[in-house]
Amino acid sequence: MFYIIGLGLCDEKDITVRGLEAVKGCSRVYLEAYTSILMIQKEKLEAFYGKELIAADRDMVETESDEILRNADKEDIALLVVGDPFGATTHTDIVLRARSLKIPVRVVHNASIMNAVGACGLQLYNFGQTVSLVFFTETWKPDSFYDRIKENADLGMHTLVLLDIKVKEQSEENLARGRKIYEPPRYMSITQAVSQLAEIEEIRQSGTLDPHKTLAIAVSRVGGGEGQEKIVCGTLAELLSQPPEVFGEPLHSLVIVGKRLHYLEVEYAQAYAVNPETWRNVAHNAYGCALE
Amino acid sequence: MFYIIGLGLCDEKDITVRGLEAVKGCSRVYLEAYTSILMIQKEKLEAFYGKELIAADRDMVETESDEILRNADKEDIALLVVGDPFGATTHTDIVLRARSLKIPVRVVHNASIMNAVGACGLQLYNFGQTVSLVFFTETWKPDSFYDRIKENADLGMHTLVLLDIKVKEQSEENLARGRKIYEPPRYMSITQAVSQLAEIEEIRQSGTLDPHKTLAIAVSRVGGGEGQEKIVCGTLAELLSQPPEVFGEPLHSLVIVGKRLHYLEVEYAQAYAVNPETWRNVAHNAYGCALE
Numbered sequence: 053m054f055y056i057i058g059l060g061l062c063d064e065k066d067i068t069v070r071g072l073e074a075v076k077g078c079s080r081v082y083l084e085a086y087t088s089i090l091m092i093q094k095e096k097l098e099a100f101y102g103k104e105l106i107a108a109d110r111d112m113v114e115t116e117s118d119e120i121l122r123n124a125d126k127e128d129i130a131l132l133v134v135g136d137p138f139g140a141t142t143h144t145d146i147v148l149r150a151r152s153l154k155i156p157v158r159v160v161h162n163a164s165i166m167n168a169v170g171a172c173g174l175q176l177y178n179f180g181q182t183v184s185l186v187f188f189t190e191t192w193k194p195d196s197f198y199d200r201i202k203e204n205a206d207l208g209m210h211t212l213v214l215l216d217i218k219v220k221e222q223s224e225e226n227l228a229r230g231r232k233i234y235e236p237p238r239y240m241s242i243t244q245a246v247s248q249l250a251e252i253e254e255i256r257q258s259g260t261l262d263p264h265k266t267l268a269i270a271v272s273r274v275g276g277g278e279g280q281e282k283i284v285c286g287t288l289a290e291l292l293s294q295p296p297e298v299f300g301e302p303l304h305s306l307v308i309v310g311k312r313l314h315y316l317e318v319e320y321a322q323a324y325a326v327n328p329e330t331w332r333n334v335a336h337n338a339y340g341c342a343l344e
Numbered sequence: 345m346f347y348i349i350g351l352g353l354c355d356e357k358d359i360t361v362r363g364l365e366a367v368k369g370c371s372r373v374y375l376e377a378y379t380s381i382l383m384i385q386k387e388k389l390e391a392f393y394g395k396e397l398i399a400a401d402r403d404m405v406e407t408e409s410d411e412i413l414r415n416a417d418k419e420d421i422a423l424l425v426v427g428d429p430f431g432a433t434t435h436t437d438i439v440l441r442a443r444s445l446k447i448p449v450r451v452v453h454n455a456s457i458m459n460a461v462g463a464c465g466l467q468l469y470n471f472g473q474t475v476s477l478v479f480f481t482e483t484w485k486p487d488s489f490y491d492r493i494k495e496n497a498d499l500g501m502h503t504l505v506l507l508d509i510k511v512k513e514q515s516e517e518n519l520a521r522g523r524k525i526y527e528p529p530r531y532m533s534i535t536q537a538v539s540q541l542a543e544i545e546e547i548r549q550s551g552t553l554d555p556h557k558t559l560a561i562a563v564s565r566v567g568g569g570e571g572q573e574k575i576v577c578g579t580l581a582e583l584l585s586q587p588p589e590v591f592g593e594p595l596h597s598l599v600i601v602g603k604r605l606h607y608l609e610v611e612y613a614q615a616y617a618v619n620p621e622t623w624r625n626v627a628h629n630a631y632g633c634a635l636e
Contacts, residue, residue, distance in 0.1 A: 163456075278450075320436045
């Protein structure tokens with residue numbers, strides 16, 4: 053059997069009992085370590101499982117799937133992924149490959165940011181499509197995310213914005229010289245995300261991301277409990293003016309609040325507001341939310 | 345501490361290690377049993393946890409939250425919910441109440457249908473707002489879901505349709521006589537859901553849910569593994585013509601496929617198709633999906 057097991061969002065204890073049992077019975081266990089990171093190190097996971105983990109980067113999962121799947125028709129092999137196996141990054145390719153090799157597959161689901169973002173207090177029902185925001189460079193500022201957010205916003209829906217992660221980046225020099233030396237991982241901060249949104253709003257001018265009339269909620273380490281999870285909300289302008297430590301440690305995500313806002317949601321998130329008064333005022337005046 | 349713990353989607357082993365540890369340390373543990381059901385009985389959960397569970401129906405969670413929260417400032421109390429605490433049904437009310445009583449709250453996330461539906465092979469990114477479909481009666485056929493699906497479809501997005509559940513229903517007679525006798529639970533079947541969609545399409549005629557040109561994917565017991573999980577796809581007309589047992593046991597959900605369809609997604613879901621040829625043809629001809 054080939055298991056793809058979601059690890060959830062925080063640490064070694066977020067695996068399910070079913071997932072843990074499967075890991076313990078596997079002869080090889082791969083840990084996928086590219087799209088997002090748990091808050092803990094591989095060694096801690098290994099100690100908890102009592103198993104050695106084989107690190108599998110993006111290259112390996114994509115190009116060496118046959119090695120990962122080797123003997124999975126006879127033994128149990130697992131691939132561990134952060135979040136859910138069908139969350140922000142899907143694992144359909146390796147499932148397709150397993151199918152073609154007639155290897156049975158079992159997926160063990162878990163929380164991913166795609167559902168745990170509900171922790172910010174907004175109804176998941178009212179989220180539209182999800183958007184990814186990549187690091188802008190001097191010469192490359194892809195802005196199609198703006199159209200997606202606008203499509204959602206025009207219908208009153210919220211948008212979950214996933215922020216870029218750069219893992220295993222090579223400097224231009226190392227790349228040119230073919231040296232497999234990697235830069236330290238980079239995670240987009242809320243400040244950078246909001247300033248990229250502002251940059252494109254400045255060009256497009258549709259008002260979709262008006263800095264003073266658009267509410268947003270920054271989340272990090274959802275489910276991490278006291279001292280880990282951070283939820284901070286306000287207008288885009290307010291979020292931009294906060295010092296970075298306010299938003300906690302990466303990974304961060306950002307929710308652009310749509311017009312379908314219920315007063316109970318405003319109430320709930322108010323506890324996380326940079327300024328509760330602005331929060332309520334904008335919800336009332338710009339969003340037309342009838343507050344009690 | 346007041347814990348709200350997601351149980352995931354299938355059985356006792358879908359709880360996370362963190363969730364299980366919390367349950368074991370609690371002095372009272374409530375099991376919320378109204379919005380959706382696990383595939384197993386309360387007694388099995390109790391045996392697994394080594395704890396008695398107090399059943400909490402919708403009434404109780406809404407009207408007796410103070411009883412649930414009693415002493416949670418001094419002891420650990422848990423409320424167990426199927427799926428994720430902020431999934432299809434949110435638990436913001438009881439969190440707000442706990443906050444006002446200065447009781448610390450910890451949420452333990454888990455998979456919910458809102459993210460596990462990715463198992464059907466479609467990218468979660470491209471899902472729009474989620475829709476609920478309630479049982480039609482002779483005199484009450486609420487059809488606002490149609491507008492929501494159309495909003496999504498017009499942008500090419502997929503729609504997750506959650507099907508109605510009736511738990512603790514009273515017959516008109518028992519209701520009139522004030523007798524607290526409840527009907528057996530009812531779960532909307534895929535056949536009933538698709539025929540309700542057809543009924544409204546017949547009236548609205550926008551083509552959004554054209555029976556022969558709209559692809560849909562029925563899922564049940566996602567994550568339940570061999571013999572439990574069922575995924576079946578085809579045109580709405582094809583799904584309507586299947587015998588009910590094809591779709592497996594409840595709970596069912598239905599995905600209306602939007603136009604943003606990638607050939608790899610078509611490929612992936614083809615394994616679940618009522619008729620792989622129609623599946624590919626409609627994806628190609630009606631959806632404009634370039635198949636390899």
